[in-house]
Amino acid sequence: MPEGRPRESAASVGVAVPVEVRHVTKVYRGGWGLHDVSFTLPMGVIAALGGPNGSGKSTLLRCMAGLARYEGEVRLHGERLDARPGPRRAIGFLAQTVILPEHATIDEVIDLFARLRGADPQRLPLPAGFLNAGTDRIGELSGGQRHRVALAIALVGNPTLLLLDEPIASLDERGRAVFWEMLATLCERDGVTAIVSSPSPSELRAVADVGLFLDDGRLVREEDFSGVGATIMHPFPSDDEQVGS
Amino acid sequence: MTSGPTAVIASWEYRNAVRARWVLTMAVVFGLLCVTVTLLAFRTVRELGLSGIGPASATLVNLGVLLPSLMGLLLGAGSLAGAREQGLLAMICAQPLRRSQVAVGAFLGLTASLWTTLGVGFGVAMLILSGVARGADVPALVTLIGATLGVAAASVAIGVAVSSIVSSRVQAVAVAVGLWIVLSLGVDLALAALAPSVHMGPSGLLTAILINPLESGRILALLGTNFEGTALGPFGAYLITTFGRWGTVGLLVADLVAWTVGPLLLARWALPRKDL
Numbered sequence: 345m346p347e348g349r350p351r352e353s354a355a356s357v358g359v360a361v362p363v364e365v366r367h368v369t370k371v372y373r374g375g376w377g378l379h380d381v382s383f384t385l386p387m388g389v390i391a392a393l394g395g396p397n398g399s400g401k402s403t404l405l406r407c408m409a410g411l412a413r414y415e416g417e418v419r420l421h422g423e424r425l426d427a428r429p430g431p432r433r434a435i436g437f438l439a440q441t442v443i444l445p446e447h448a449t450i451d452e453v454i455d456l457f458a459r460l461r462g463a464d465p466q467r468l469p470l471p472a473g474f475l476n477a478g479t480d481r482i483g484e485l486s487g488g489q490r491h492r493v494a495l496a497i498a499l500v501g502n503p504t505l506l507l508l509d510e511p512i513a514s515l516d517e518r519g520r521a522v523f524w525e526m527l528a529t530l531c532e533r534d535g536v537t538a539i540v541s542s543p544s545p546s547e548l549r550a551v552a553d554v555g556l557f558l559d560d561g562r563l564v565r566e567e568d569f570s571g572v573g574a575t576i577m578h579p580f581p582s583d584d585e586q587v588g589s
Numbered sequence: 590m591t592s593g594p595t596a597v598i599a600s601w602e603y604r605n606a607v608r609a610r611w612v613l614t615m616a617v618v619f620g621l622l623c624v625t626v627t628l629l630a631f632r633t634v635r636e637l638g639l640s641g642i643g644p645a646s647a648t649l650v651n652l653g654v655l656l657p658s659l660m661g662l663l664l665g666a667g668s669l670a671g672a673r674e675q676g677l678l679a680m681i682c683a684q685p686l687r688r689s690q691v692a693v694g695a696f697l698g699l700t701a702s703l704w705t706t707l708g709v710g711f712g713v714a715m716l717i718l719s720g721v722a723r724g725a726d727v728p729a730l731v732t733l734i735g736a737t738l739g740v741a742a743a744s745v746a747i748g749v750a751v752s753s754i755v756s757s758r759v760q761a762v763a764v765a766v767g768l769w770i771v772l773s774l775g776v777d778l779a780l781a782a783l784a785p786s787v788h789m790g791p792s793g794l795l796t797a798i799l800i801n802p803l804e805s806g807r808i809l810a811l812l813g814t815n816f817e818g819t820a821l822g823p824f825g826a827y828l829i830t831t832f833g834r835w836g837t838v839g840l841l842v843a844d845l846v847a848w849t850v851g852p853l854l855l856a857r858w859a860l861p862r863k864d865l
Contacts, residue, residue: 409683412864427861429594429685437683443675447608459597460684497680507683 362386363505363537368416370403376561377403378414383556383563385539387504388531392548392569393541395558401541402440404558405507408539409437420505433461436503440510440541442494446483450475450493453482454500463501469534470496471526474519488514495523499530506530506538512547524551594686598694599701606664606702615660619710622652627714649714650810653707653737654803658744659769661703665748666765668695669860670758679865689857692753696853700745704738711737732813732838739845740806743852744769747802750852753860772803791827799840802848809841 363385370377378400385391393401407414410425410432418425425431444453451465458465468475475492482490491514498506506527512520528551530536539556542548549555555567606612626648669692672678682688711734748765755761780797783789789797798804811821812834821828828837 406679406865409679411679411682413862427687429687432683433685435683437680439676439679441676442680444677445605448605452604456597456601457680457684460594460681460686462593494680 363539364417364419365404365408366417366419368404368407368414368418370400370407370412370414370561376400377412378407378558379561380416381558381561381563382416383566385537385554387537388535389537389553389570390527390531390548390551391537391539392552392555393539393558394548394555395543395564397543399558400561401543401558402509403561405437405509405539405541408505409435409507411437433501434504436498436500436506436508438494438498438506438508438511440513442490442497444482444490444493446481448482449479450482450485451478453493454496457497457500461501465500467502468496469499469502469526469530471522474522474526488516488519491515492519502534504534504536506536506540508538508540510541510543512542520547527551594684595690595694595697598681598691599697602668602695602698603701604698606699607705612660612664612702612706615656616706616709619652619656619660619706620713622656623649623710623714624717626652627717647811647814649733650736650807650814653711653733653810654740654807655773657703657707657737657741658773658803658806659766660706661700661741661744662748662751662765662769663762664699664703665696665745666751666761667758668699668749669752669856670755670761671752673863673865674758682865688861688863692749692856692860693853695752696746696749696856699749700742703741703745707734707737707741729814733810736806736810736813736841736845739809739842739849740803743802743806743845743848746849746852746856750855750859753856753863772801776801776804791824791831794824795828799844802845805841805844805848809838809845812837812841 365381365383368378368381381400381404393404395401403412406412408418408425410427420431420434423431425435454465454468457463475496476489482493485493491511495508495511498508498511512523515523527538527540531538540548540552549569553568553570555565555569556563557565557567629648669678672681678691681691715730747768748761751764751768752761755764776797780789780794784794787793798808808821808828812825812828832840
């Protein structure tokens with residue numbers, strides 16, 4: 345019996361509009377960041393991005409979010425994600441470490457990102473009690489509460505592709521449960537696709553549909569947790585291979 | 590140049606900078622220095638039986654060039670580099686906007702906050718000076734304030750450019766302080782050492798001034814206090830003879846604008862090429 349959250353059918357995930365990552369390669373001065381990473385994901389799934397420290401998880405998410413230059417391409421709904429602002433409207437990104445200004449209030453931070461996206465700051469898909477929005481200053485919040493604010497930022501404007509770099513690291517047990525429930529709802533109800541990184545993806549196995557495992561910048565393993573064929577991942581032939589065949 | 594995201598970033602930067610304690614501290618320090626300088630000059634004016642604001646404004650010129658330039662460089666240098674270290678820049682740049690808008694927005698917000706700081710200091714000084722100022726002093730005061738604001742804007746722009754290029758906030762601040770030392774002291778010292786040996790004429794001196802925004806601001810402010818240029822000696826006479834009064838002012842203003850726009854263009858080019 346496969347692990348993962350229960351799914352009713354592959355049709356509900358809208359497989360016609362995949363996330364495409366094709367031959368993404370990132371080279372740092374010290375060596376490979378990512379080495380020819382390719383996969384596709386249907387909409388409406390949670391993908392766990394696993395791998396040891398330094399395996400390229402954050403680099404992959406940053407490349408997909410347009411924050412790092414790379415070779416290859418990333419497409420969402422068939423449209424290439426790059427430096428242009430328009431396509432990035434569909435992305436919600438959470439950095440691994442975010443230090444928000446201590447003197448700013450929660451509302452001000454949310455409002456900043458809502459205005460940047462032209463979105464309504466009041467319409468966040470957050471469950472009741474997840475975030476005590478209001479006039480509390482960031483400096484008065486605990487580490488976990490600050491992390492919740494950062495998570496809320498990633499959800500501003502109802503993005504269809506969530507790129508979350510270790511989103512549960514600072515959350516307590518209850519916070520994690522609420523977060524996973526919220527994410528599952530977003531994926532199933534709104535067709536949002538989420539790629540969630542974690543150095544220890546065992547927890548993600550219970551909630552994710554698929555697992556993508558990186559090691560030394562390479563995609564070394566893919567797992568279908570949900571077992572309903574909701575994910576169809578296949579490496580794309582490289583241009584050289586296409587020419588050769 | 591200002592668009593939606595640019596204005597949003599500018600507003601955010603302005604609010605954060607004004608709230609930051611050290612900016613408030615600098616406003617108080619600058620205000621106290623302005624008042625002290627003004628009161629001392631005011632006393633001299635009365636003891637010598639003179640009228641007008643000349644002695645005060647001459648001292649304010651140096652104050653208005655040195656301190657705001659340091660503040661501007663530090664503010665600009667800490668902006669993007671600091672946000673990058675905090676992860677906040679990545680979160681912002683992942684939004685549907687161009688990174689060039691982030692650089693320009695940061696510049697606008699920080700410049701506005703620095704101008705607010707300077708406004709407090711100058712405002713208090715002007716209140717005191719109004720007791721001895723004559724109608725003829727108004728252009729000098731206006732030029733002084735304009736030159737100071739120009740130097741401040743150019744300094745912020747240079748700081749933002751530095752911030753968009755270097756890797757860390759510490760590096761950015763170190764480069765900013767180094768630049769300030771070079772621009773405020775180093776160029777003058779180099780000129781003093783080199784001028785006699787290389788027989789630098791007025792045109793060479795003008796070039797040396799134009800490559801230093803702090804010097805351009807200082808000359809501009811001094812021209813305001815002494816529009817005939819006699820306070821600048823033979824060099825002032827050269828400027829007035831060659832370019833005319835308004836031509837000289839225009840040249841110096843254009844130089845400050847170039848020192849603002851140039852670094853901003855550099856930041857607009859560099860930031861999108863940076864991995865966040």
